[in-house]
Amino acid sequence: MNWKHSLAGLLLISGTTLAQAETLKTPYWLEYNGKESLDPISTTRYYDAVQVLYNRLVRQGEQGEPVASLASGWSANDSADQWTFTLRPNVKFHNGNIMTAEDVVYSFNRILDPQRDAPARAALSIIKQVTGTEDGKVIFTLNQAHADLPILLMDYRAKIVPVGFDEDPALMGVGTGPFKLTKFQPKGTTSFDAFADYWEGKPRLDGMELIAIADENARTQALLAGQVDWAGWNGVNGQQLRMFEGNKHFHYDAIPTGDWRGIVFRNDDPALQDPRVRKALRLVVDRQEMIQLLFGKGGATVACDNPVWAGDQYRLEQTCEQDIDGARALLNEAGYPNGLTLDLYTSTVDGYFRPMSEIYQRQAAQAGITINIHTVPASDYWNTIWMKKPAFNTAWGQRPADQVLSEIFGSTAPWNESGFNNPAFDQLLTQARQELDKDKRARLYQEAQTMLTEQSGTLIPFHLNNNRVMRANVSIPAVEHFAIRWHLVDKS
Numbered sequence: 001m002n003w004k005h006s007l008a009g010l011l012l013i014s015g016t017t018l019a020q021a022e023t024l025k026t027p028y029w030l031e032y033n034g035k036e037s038l039d040p041i042s043t044t045r046y047y048d049a050v051q052v053l054y055n056r057l058v059r060q061g062e063q064g065e066p067v068a069s070l071a072s073g074w075s076a077n078d079s080a081d082q083w084t085f086t087l088r089p090n091v092k093f094h095n096g097n098i099m100t101a102e103d104v105v106y107s108f109n110r111i112l113d114p115q116r117d118a119p120a121r122a123a124l125s126i127i128k129q130v131t132g133t134e135d136g137k138v139i140f141t142l143n144q145a146h147a148d149l150p151i152l153l154m155d156y157r158a159k160i161v162p163v164g165f166d167e168d169p170a171l172m173g174v175g176t177g178p179f180k181l182t183k184f185q186p187k188g189t190t191s192f193d194a195f196a197d198y199w200e201g202k203p204r205l206d207g208m209e210l211i212a213i214a215d216e217n218a219r220t221q222a223l224l225a226g227q228v229d230w231a232g233w234n235g236v237n238g239q240q241l242r243m244f245e246g247n248k249h250f251h252y253d254a255i256p257t258g259d260w261r262g263i264v265f266r267n268d269d270p271a272l273q274d275p276r277v278r279k280a281l282r283l284v285v286d287r288q289e290m291i292q293l294l295f296g297k298g299g300a301t302v303a304c305d306n307p308v309w310a311g312d313q314y315r316l317e318q319t320c321e322q323d324i325d326g327a328r329a330l331l332n333e334a335g336y337p338n339g340l341t342l343d344l345y346t347s348t349v350d351g352y353f354r355p356m357s358e359i360y361q362r363q364a365a366q367a368g369i370t371i372n373i374h375t376v377p378a379s380d381y382w383n384t385i386w387m388k389k390p391a392f393n394t395a396w397g398q399r400p401a402d403q404v405l406s407e408i409f410g411s412t413a414p415w416n417e418s419g420f421n422n423p424a425f426d427q428l429l430t431q432a433r434q435e436l437d438k439d440k441r442a443r444l445y446q447e448a449q450t451m452l453t454e455q456s457g458t459l460i461p462f463h464l465n466n467n468r469v470m471r472a473n474v475s476i477p478a479v480e481h482f483a484i485r486w487h488l489v490d491k492s
Contacts (some may be wrong), residue, residue, distance in 0.1 A: 002203065006007030011457070013058060015345040022204075022206045022207075022492065023205065023206055023491075024207075024226060024491055025227070025228045025229045027211055027213045027222055027228045027232045028048050028186075028210040029219070029232070029378075030187065030212045030214040030379060031044075031047065032186075032381070032382060033187075033214075033380070033383055038181070039172065039424050041111050041120055041157050042118075043117055043119060043414070045200055048189055048232070048233065049181070049184075050157070051486065053175040053192075053470065054160060055159065056070065056071050056158050057070050057087075057138075057158070057458070058074075058151075058154060059483070060154055060482045060483040062483055064311050064398075064400070066151050069092060070087060070104075070133050070176065071082050071086060072086050072087065073085070073086045074150060076149070078145060081146070082140065082435055083139070084135065084140075088105075090199070091176050093175065094174045094180040095160060095174050096197075101132025104138045106163045106165070110161070111157075112124065117485065118157075119407065120151075120158060122407050122413040123368065123407050124155065124158065126142050126143055126149075127140055127142050144434050145436065146433045147433070147436050148402060149431070151304055151403075155396045156482055157395075160176060161175060166420070176198075177486070178487040179192035179193065179194060179197055179199045179203065179205075179486065180193055182207075187212050188212055188213070189210065190209070190210040191207065191209050191210075192208040192209070192210075193207045194206055198487055200487050203487040203492065206491055211227070213228075214349060214378040215349070216348060216350055217346050217348070219239045220351075223250075223469065229402050229470065229491060230331065230469060230474055231468060232492070233481045235469065236467050237467070238299045238467070240295040241467045241469070244469050248472065249471060249472050250469055250470065251469075252467055252469040252479040254465045255466040255468060256301070256310070256311065256465050258308075258309025258310075258404075258464065259395075259396065259397050259398055259459050260309075260396055261350065261352045261394070261395050262396075262460045262461070263344065263459040264458050265394055265457035266418055266419045266473060267456075267457045268419040268421075275454070275455045276331070277331065277334045277340070278338075278422045278456065280327040280334070280369075281342075282320075282323060282459050283367075285322060285363055285459060287304075287462060289363075290356065290360075290411050290461050291462050293385070294352060294359070295464075299465055299467070300462035300463060300464050301462060302320065302461070305453045305456065305459060305460045306452070307404045307408060307452075308405070308445075309398055311358075314402075314441075314442050316445075316449040318453065319448075322363070324366045324367050328367050328368060339370065340369050342369070342371055342391050343372045343448075346375055346377060346392070346393045347377065347378050347380075348377075350393070350395050353395075356461075357373050357393060358373065389415045398482060402432070406429055408458075410426060418457040420452075424451065425448055425451050426444075428447055429445075432445045433447075453487055473492055476489050476492040
């Protein structure tokens with residue numbers, strides 16, 4: 001008897017095949033050098049893992065609008081200071097337990113706990129109390145009116161975890177998401193299996209792997225070599241994209257996003273405390289030239305140091321031409337008639353950082369500003385440089401207006417990387433949240449954006465198009481990263 005053929009026949013009869021499991025291999029940029037946590041509200045949250053393990057009550061639609069996820073619907077009272085969310089029934093956690101209102105209350109109380117160092121608390125601190133009902137509803141009582149609470153709940157860290165998550169180590173990584181954890185090794189390969197009982201239907205993939213590759217050029221080479229299946233959520237830069245264009249083994253989508261790369265000048269550094277100095281450091285930039293050199297045509301759009309992206313309903317339209325004479329005049333007024341010298345820290349952790357810094361160095365020199373560039377290893381950057389040096393590169397993903405303004409620039413926000421501290425700015429955000437008239441609310445958010453672009457220490461020259469390069473057999477919905485439905489990702 002030919003046992004090989006017999007075994008194949010038995011497998012075919014049983015409805016299985018000998019085909020290799022469809023596992024999506026994704027490069028991970030090792031953001032916290034092995035200190036990654038599967039707790040979605042940790043300051044070192046393992047972003048890529050968190051996105052597939054857990055769900056939110058509300059998520060982004062294809063245009064960034066709030067749509068139902070674990071909550072099937074919601075409504076507010078007339079004063080918008082109390083919101084009721086109806087939970088989707090029969091949603092299972094990875095351990096087989098059914099999600100209840102008690103789990104949702106527990107999850108938000110973790111975020112709001114003042115004893116925790118949870119960055120998401122800055123965006124969600126408007127929530128005073130969360131209560132559940134036996135019929136599957138969750139009531140959010142707010143400290144003040146907020147007309148856009150569903151948008152706040154789209155926060156990518158506002159994931160639902162089971163009751164006891166903090167007390168039972170076995171629950172770490174247990175969520176309601178489309179994939180369940182099988183191996184956690186952040187400095188190596190973290191693995192997931194498809195969750196067959198996922199509430200939106202069994203994922204098309206059999207599993208996923210997150211493979212730690214800190215250097216962006218190494219990630220690109222891994223994709224070319226077939227070691228990973230796509231470029232990851234960062235995509236590839238304009239120069240790298242040329243390696244894939246016309247290659248039948250790959251395809252890509254260019255997706256407009258609110259992602260940005262920037263240079264932070266800390267407001268609390270002695271040399272940078274004067275807002276005239278910070279403005280001068282931003283006036284020297286020719287943003288169109290920077291975009292052309294970094295990406296080529298169509299790779300990004302000018303942002304004018306405004307973190308709110310072009311697709312946001314509250315975005316303020318601005319212009320920002322290079323002004324070398326204006327920068328020199330501001331430096332002279334601030335006591336630097338002979339120019340200024342600064343150390344700028346960068347890294348290969350992101351492929352845009354070093355070339356962006358070099359372009360800035362050349363442009364700033366036109367106004368008598370000397371920039372000394374220091375490059376540090378990718379594995380050390382986020383732990384030893386970010387938020388710790390007077391001037392450094394930064395990278396942020398897309399967020400709604402209120403969240404991006406409050407989380408990165410709010411005076412007390414844990415991730416206020418520039419040390420921006422302006423009570424008037426904070427008050428504008430508070431007023432905007434309370435304003436029930438949408439047009440008036442938009443004007444308040446836009447006034448806050450104007451204040452920020454005049455006074456902040458953060459250079460935000462552009463918002464990126466995400467060049468999402470994939471192998472030819474991989475299909476990922478062509479939407480912004482936060483809006484991807486991971487159960488629909490395919491590899492065939």
